[in-house]
């Protein structure tokens with residue numbers, strides 16, 4: 001599975017930790033930046049990862065900023081993106097099973113490293129439940145058009 005990663009300066013360090021974790025667990029990574037802790041604008045990286053998913057350059061995305069909020073709001077502006085900010089493993093599993101989220105958003109100033117990796121694993125190991133959930137996702141897609 002190919003995972004697209006993106007972060008602003010607030011999420012850079014956690015993005016690097018997640019990258020290492022994913023590589024150790026045999027995921028393929030595409031890193032859309034940022035590449036340092038120097039201040040940047042989070043929408044840019046939310047758009048990069050959102051567009052990467054829509055262009056099928058990756059299967060799922062993970063974005064990180066200070067809170068996970070700004071970068072998820074930006075990613076969700078890309079048509080077809082369902083980015084979910086998660087603060088625990090249950091939310092991450094539900095984001096995949098019920099919401100078919102294609103991007104996980106994390107707040108580096110909200111969750112510690114251990115919890116972040118637990119959330120990442122829960123997100124990547126879950127899959128969409130379909131059925132009634134598909135009907136609800138379709139309503140969102142129709143509205144988006």
Ligand code: RB5
Nearest residue numbers: 010065066067069070071
């Ligand atoms: C940057 O300081 C911070 O605003 C950003 O990382 C994020 O938390 C925005 O939602």
